[in-house]
Amino acid sequence: MAALTPVSLSPDSTPPDSPSPVSPGAVPVTARRRRPRYWRGAVLTVAGLYFLTPLISSFVFTVHVPGQGLTFAAYSGILSADGFTESLFLSLSLAAATIALALLLVVPALVAVRLGPPRLRAVVEIVCMLPLVVPPIALVTGIATVLRWGPDHFSRTPLYQTFLAVQNESFPVVLVLAHTVLALPFVHRSLDAGLRAVDVPTLVEAARNCGAGRLYVILRVILPNLRSSLAGASFLTLALVLGEYTVASLLGFRPFAVWIVSVSGAEARMSVAVSLLSLLITWALLLVLSRAGSGPSAGAPAAGAASGAAASGAVASKTATTASAAPAPVPGKE
Amino acid sequence: MTVPHPSAAPGPGAAAEQGGGRARRRPSRVWLGALPLLVFAGLCFGLPAGALLYGAFTRTDPVAGTTEFTGEHLSRSLQGPYLTSLTGSVQLSALTAALATVLGVLIAQAVVTSRRGALRGAVLTASGVLANFGGIPLAFAFVATLGISGVVTELGHLDALGWNLYSFTGLTVIYLYFLVPLMVLVVVPALDGLRPQWREAALSTGASTGQFWRHVGLPVLAPSLLGGFVLLFGSAFAAHATAAALVGGSVPLVTLKIADALSGNVLVGQENVALALSLDMIVIAGLVMAVYLPLQRRSSRWLR
Numbered sequence: 001m002a003a004l005t006p007v008s009l010s011p012d013s014t015p016p017d018s019p020s021p022v023s024p025g026a027v028p029v030t031a032r033r034r035r036p037r038y039w040r041g042a043v044l045t046v047a048g049l050y051f052l053t054p055l056i057s058s059f060v061f062t063v064h065v066p067g068q069g070l071t072f073a074a075y076s077g078i079l080s081a082d083g084f085t086e087s088l089f090l091s092l093s094l095a096a097a098t099i100a101l102a103l104l105l106v107v108p109a110l111v112a113v114r115l116g117p118p119r120l121r122a123v124v125e126i127v128c129m130l131p132l133v134v135p136p137i138a139l140v141t142g143i144a145t146v147l148r149w150g151p152d153h154f155s156r157t158p159l160y161q162t163f164l165a166v167q168n169e170s171f172p173v174v175l176v177l178a179h180t181v182l183a184l185p186f187v188h189r190s191l192d193a194g195l196r197a198v199d200v201p202t203l204v205e206a207a208r209n210c211g212a213g214r215l216y217v218i219l220r221v222i223l224p225n226l227r228s229s230l231a232g233a234s235f236l237t238l239a240l241v242l243g244e245y246t247v248a249s250l251l252g253f254r255p256f257a258v259w260i261v262s263v264s265g266a267e268a269r270m271s272v273a274v275s276l277l278s279l280l281i282t283w284a285l286l287l288v289l290s291r292a293g294s295g296p297s298a299g300a301p302a303a304g305a306a307s308g309a310a311a312s313g314a315v316a317s318k319t320a321t322t323a324s325a326a327p328a329p330v331p332g333k334e
Numbered sequence: 335m336t337v338p339h340p341s342a343a344p345g346p347g348a349a350a351e352q353g354g355g356r357a358r359r360r361p362s363r364v365w366l367g368a369l370p371l372l373v374f375a376g377l378c379f380g381l382p383a384g385a386l387l388y389g390a391f392t393r394t395d396p397v398a399g400t401t402e403f404t405g406e407h408l409s410r411s412l413q414g415p416y417l418t419s420l421t422g423s424v425q426l427s428a429l430t431a432a433l434a435t436v437l438g439v440l441i442a443q444a445v446v447t448s449r450r451g452a453l454r455g456a457v458l459t460a461s462g463v464l465a466n467f468g469g470i471p472l473a474f475a476f477v478a479t480l481g482i483s484g485v486v487t488e489l490g491h492l493d494a495l496g497w498n499l500y501s502f503t504g505l506t507v508i509y510l511y512f513l514v515p516l517m518v519l520v521v522v523p524a525l526d527g528l529r530p531q532w533r534e535a536a537l538s539t540g541a542s543t544g545q546f547w548r549h550v551g552l553p554v555l556a557p558s559l560l561g562g563f564v565l566l567f568g569s570a571f572a573a574h575a576t577a578a579a580l581v582g583g584s585v586p587l588v589t590l591k592i593a594d595a596l597s598g599n600v601l602v603g604q605e606n607v608a609l610a611l612s613l614d615m616i617v618i619a620g621l622v623m624a625v626y627l628p629l630q631r632r633s634s635r636w637l638r
Contacts, residue, residue, distance in 0.1 A: 039444075040443075040444040040447060040448060043440050043441055043444045044441070044444050044445075044453075044457075047437070047441050047514070050510075050511075051460070051464060051511070051515075053486060054476055054478075054479040054480075054511070055475065057478060057479040057484065057485035057486050058474070058475045058478040058479060058485075061478035061479070061485050062478070105370050105371040105374050108367040108368070108370065108371075109367055109368040109370070109371035109372075111367055112364050112365060112368045113368065115364045115367075116364040116365055116367075116368070117365075120365060120368055123368070123372070124368055124371065124372075127375045127379075128371075128375075130375075130379065131379060132568075132619075132623060133616060133619050133620045133623050134383065134616050134619070135571070135574075135589070135612075135615050135616070135619055136572065137572070137574045137589045137592050137593065137612065138386065138592075138612035138615050138616050139379075139382060139383075140596070141382075141386060141592060141609055141612045142382025142383055142384075142385050142386035142609075142612070143382045144596060144605075145382070145385040145386060145605070145609065146381055146382050146385045149385075177378040178378070180374070180378065181375075181379050239466060243468070243470065243471070243575075244469075245469050245470050245575035245578070245579075246574045246575055246578075246589075249578075250593055250596055250597060257469060257470045257575070260470050260471075260474070261470055261578075261579050264474065264579070271474050272474045272475070272477065272478040275470065275472075275474040276471070276475065278471055279467060279471045279475070282466065282467075283463045283467075286462065286463050286466060287459065
């Protein structure tokens with residue numbers, strides 16, 4: 001039967017590495033094989049229509065004004081729109097700070113986990129996964145409660161200054177902290193997948209034997225091995241922070257996503273145009289990431305593939321990493 | 335890691351450099367690497383969570399300043415409009431998760447059985463990208479498409495048919511946009527694990543395709559499917575931005591109610607009910623995770 005399979009299957013020269021798991025089962029009756037093909041085409045066509053229509057019609061919506069014909073005013077007006085640059089700059093700087101903080105926290109913890117007692121690994125994993133159980137809106141109610149303690153209980157103490165500084169309008173540190181909490185699960189998954197391909201104890205031991213200091217080991221030995229999963233974690237965090245709305249809007253700040261909503265009332269076309277642009281940019285980032293992760297350019301190919309799958313959840317889908325990576329996008333949805 | 339821990343046998347260099355003290359000191363020092371993360375989590379996650387828990391169970395008298403424990407907020411969060419919003423959220427999440435599970439499996443099966451590697455790569459990449467597409471941009475893309483003056487609405491005169499994006503049905507259509515790709519990502523590895531030899535064996539011993547799916551395919555896939563469903567449920571349940579940008583208050587959802595109560599759009603003194611509602615959400619999300627994690631561990635057996 002197995003010998004029959006290729007003959008009846010591939011008049012159109014199937015590439016040898018392409019996965020064709022189910023076809024052998026359909027071999028005995030040729031008619032049965034043809035039916036699923038139509039079914040498959042129909043499913044993919046409907047899905048393609050459903051997923052492409054909003055994108056295409058969003059674009060049509062932004063460039064076609066009834067009665068005026070084609071115009072690109074919605075796009076050309078973005079840069080000069082009130083508050084656009086400020087909110088985008090705020091979002092980008094928040095993203096940079098969040099990425100830095102998240103990596104600074106998670107990388108040493110994960111390296112310590114590889115070297116330390118097994119119990120530590122369980123603790124770190126639980127701590128990093130807990131934010132998945134708490135929806136962003138629940139986290140923000142908790143944060144808002146804590147922030148109210150400032151004026152209520154600490155207004156006469158030096159701690160009050162901390163409360164004010166954390167909520168500084170021009171750079172709200174509290175958002176960095178909240179976003180870092182929300183990003184912990186992704187960052188942990190991405191880096192953990194990357195570290196899985198690296199034999200940390202041996203590397204550390206070897207480097208230490210050669211006389212390297214602890215900091216040197218982390219910076220020059222461990223991190224270069226993690227380059228692509230670090231990039232993956234950073235991109236995912238960037239996408240999360242750029243799209244984050246719940247926490248920022250409920251705490252009363254105005255980064256990018258909140259700005260889009262605030263202009264939507266007066267400038268419907270522009271808000272759709274900005275949404276479309278921010279989507280395309282996010283997607284481009286994710287695509288670059290999945291290429292970078294799976295490409296041969298990555299220093300450690302195995303680590304690259306793993307982190308690419310963990311990051312975009314897209315590429316090396318045959319690995320178990322993808323299944324475990326798939327939950328990653330969840331909280332970003334908020 | 336199958337490699338034996340080398341620290342048991344420190345090299346001669348290390349021994350010469352630092353002596354035997356290093357081996358003894360090491361475990362405690364390594365532990366410090368995780369300390370910043372644990373402190374951060376305690377401060378930025380534990381503190382709000384504790385405040386939430388405390389606020390949900392206490393009432394502070396504004397005049398006397400006394401605080402007492404009470405179950406009042408929690409019971410109020412399970413009554414009247416709050417209960418409606420909770421059930422609304424659960425219904426919407428369950429419906430969208432169920433639909434997305436079915437559709438996602440169909441698409442994944444179509445991709446997995448396809449012999450074109452390029453198609454598979456394209457669909458998986460697109461799924462990875464679309465599963466990350468949520469929140470505000472998604473809402474506005476659908477407003478431009480199916481909203482009151484949306485392109486498709488006007489082309490198809492959908493408003494005459496009673497179409498309304500700002501409703502339960504509308505939200506369902508939107509949520510599927512990110513849930514279906516997520517399901518595809520979850521289920522493709524599981525479908526890959528379904529060996530063609532099993533199907534071959536079943537068919538050559540006289541089983542029909544239907545029997546194969548009922549007795550072999552679905553039992554093998556069940557943990558993955560259920561795990562995927564639960565994951566989608568949690569994802570839809572926690573979603574707030576899309577609904578907030580879109581429906582305002584016209585669909586009762588618990589995330590919208592919490593946001594309302596928190597920003598003081600309703601009666602004063604509702605903050606504690608918001609905390610209690612958040613606690614309800616955490617309990618439900620926690621149950622979801624408690625179901626999901628063992629299932630995911632079980633289904634991962636079939637992935638290799």
